[in-house]
Amino acid sequence: MQPLDAGTLHLVLQQARHGDRASFARLVEHYYPRALRFALQMLHHREDAEEAVQDAFLRVHDNLARFREDAPFDPWFFRILGNRCRTLMAKRKRHHETFEYGDVPVDAASDAENDIPDEGFIRDVHRALAQLPSEQREAFLLRHVNDMDYEEMTIVTGAKGSTLRMRVKRAIDTLRVVLREGAIHE
Amino acid sequence: MNDRLRSTPEGGAPSSDFHDAEDDRLLRQVRAALTPMPPVDRRAIAQILSAVADRKRTPWQRAAGRLEGLREWWQFSTPPLARAGAMAALAVTVGFVARGYVMRPGLPVDGHGGSLVATQSAPAPAPATAPAAPSTVSPAASPGSFQAVEGTADASTLPVPVQFVLDARDVAGGTGVSLVGDFNDWDVTATPLSLEGGVWSTTLPLPPGRHVYAFVINGKRWIADPRAPQAPDADFGRPGSVILVRTP
Numbered sequence: 001m002q003p004l005d006a007g008t009l010h011l012v013l014q015q016a017r018h019g020d021r022a023s024f025a026r027l028v029e030h031y032y033p034r035a036l037r038f039a040l041q042m043l044h045h046r047e048d049a050e051e052a053v054q055d056a057f058l059r060v061h062d063n064l065a066r067f068r069e070d071a072p073f074d075p076w077f078f079r080i081l082g083n084r085c086r087t088l089m090a091k092r093k094r095h096h097e098t099f100e101y102g103d104v105p106v107d108a109a110s111d112a113e114n115d116i117p118d119e120g121f122i123r124d125v126h127r128a129l130a131q132l133p134s135e136q137r138e139a140f141l142l143r144h145v146n147d148m149d150y151e152e153m154t155i156v157t158g159a160k161g162s163t164l165r166m167r168v169k170r171a172i173d174t175l176r177v178v179l180r181e182g183a184i185h186e
Numbered sequence: 187m188n189d190r191l192r193s194t195p196e197g198g199a200p201s202s203d204f205h206d207a208e209d210d211r212l213l214r215q216v217r218a219a220l221t222p223m224p225p226v227d228r229r230a231i232a233q234i235l236s237a238v239a240d241r242k243r244t245p246w247q248r249a250a251g252r253l254e255g256l257r258e259w260w261q262f263s264t265p266p267l268a269r270a271g272a273m274a275a276l277a278v279t280v281g282f283v284a285r286g287y288v289m290r291p292g293l294p295v296d297g298h299g300g301s302l303v304a305t306q307s308a309p310a311p312a313p314a315t316a317p318a319a320p321s322t323v324s325p326a327a328s329p330g331s332f333q334a335v336e337g338t339a340d341a342s343t344l345p346v347p348v349q350f351v352l353d354a355r356d357v358a359g360g361t362g363v364s365l366v367g368d369f370n371d372w373d374v375t376a377t378p379l380s381l382e383g384g385v386w387s388t389t390l391p392l393p394p395g396r397h398v399y400a401f402v403i404n405g406k407r408w409i410a411d412p413r414a415p416q417a418p419d420a421d422f423g424r425p426g427s428v429i430l431v432r433t434p
Contacts (some may be wrong), residue, residue: 025235032231033223050227054234061238061249072229083258102404123220144213144222158263176212 004030013073018160023162024064026059035081037081041083044130057099059165074148075155082138082156089134115179128178132171139167140175201367246333345391345429352379352386356412360403367399367426374402394433400426 004012004015009030015023035056039049059080067076129137135157142148142156143164157164237293350365357363363379363386372374374404379386379401387403400408410416410425417426 020238021235024238028231028234028238032234033226036230036232037224041220050230054230054237057234058241059251059255060236061241062367063255083255087258121215122219125216129220131327141220144217158259172209172213174217176209178217179212 010071013067014069017069018069019065027060031077032057033172035077038078038081038141038146039085041126041129041145042082042134042137043088048088048092052081052084053102055084059084061089072152072155074146075152078142078146078148079156079158085138086134104137124179125175128175132174135173136167136174139164140171227284234242342433343392343393345431346433347389348371348392348429348431349389350399350401350411352411354381354384354386356409357386357401357403360386360407362404364402364405365399365407366402367391367397368400369397374405392429392431394431397429397431398426400424 004026012026013025016027018126022056032053035053036049038048039052043052052077056077060077129140132140138157139153142153143150148156150164153164154161157168204361217430264272342349352363354360364374365377365379366372366374369390369392377388377390379388402408408424411427414429417428
């Protein structure tokens with residue numbers, strides 16, 4: 001898969017907006033890995049993450065014609081994806097079939113269904129991330145993994161910049177404590 | 187992992203400053219752990235593209251999709267308390283409207299200083315050869331329009347529209363006819379009749395019960411309704427007729 005530079009991406013978006021299926025396919029190819037990474041880190045469940053990503057792309061397809069050409073695409077896309085993730089998390093809570101990962105003890109949550117890497121520090125980071133409240137987790141991932149600025153994050157989450165800054169700060173504080181405790185226990 | 191993370195000087199309590207060197211190092215490590223892309227199953231992408239290709243949606247499905255998007259936006263961007271308040275207000279409004287306009291049309295809605303009553307358009311005047319006697323009109327007899335009026339909310343006192351009709355041939359030389367009765371304080375100017383198709387007529391809401399009335403020709407000559415029972419207690423010797431208005 002060839003990564004798309006900004007100019008090509010703009011062109012692809014334009015053509016996809018006008019119904020070109022090949023361009024939409026390129027768009028999906030380009031965004032799928034990032035979308036899956038975000039959904040996995042939000043949901044910690046492979047099937048749920050894939051479902052959220054698929055739903056998000058279908059919504060993007062349905063609403064692409066209404067997307068403003070001069071607006072940045074990333075925040076719009078991640079807003080849709082974030083909503084799908086939140087909906088799935090709400091469903092999980094409602095049906096009590098599975099738990100939001102942060103609500104249960106780490107050991108209980110680290111079963112085979114959860115897509116947590118099983119190797120040293122990376123595993124610790126994922127488990128620490130899973131303990132964050134979903135708003136903090138989302139803010140942290142958007143800021144420090146997806147490299148968004150706070151203006152874009154405002155579009156994605158609908159929260160104010162100051163709120164987002166506080167969420168990111170609290171997320172980092174929690175991550176530091178949890179990771180350090182994990183290090184001591186080892 | 188001990189060599190990766192140093193202990194915080196304050197003994198593990200979260201620092202209020204997350205831009206220090208330790209945080210930078212921690213962030214770099216966390217980012218390095220989270221940034222790699224997950225393995226992608228090509229079949230998942232193919233499935234998405236296939237679903238998109240099959241996407242032939244009806245306008246209703248498109249509208250439902252947009253409503254769903256709106257619902258999600260509302261759910262995630264509105265505080266729970268505001269959502270609950272809005273839902274309660276919506277429920278009260280729907281309940282009020284359903285109770286007043288759908289479930290029991292024509293019956294009063296208690297409270298809030300007003301009541302809803304049914305008033306109905308009058309039937310067409312009878313032909314001149316067979317003028318109709320005053321009669322009550324049942325609310326179920328014909329579709330009516332609804333309007334809000336001030337008053338008490340008692341079904342037994344709801345006004346009922348009554349049509350008064352007088353054949354023009356009974357009004358020899360009359361250029362104007364009005365209706366007087368106990369319902370308008372025998373005011374000659376209060377209820378004029380209109381002439382159409384050889385019939386003088388008017389319709390006005392009357393409370394259920396017995397009423398005495400008369401027609402006044404040209405503002406001077408009182409006559410009883412020729413086709414209605416005569417009133418024994420006419421107004422100080424003047425002729426009058428009787429009508430009984432039934433509760434709807």
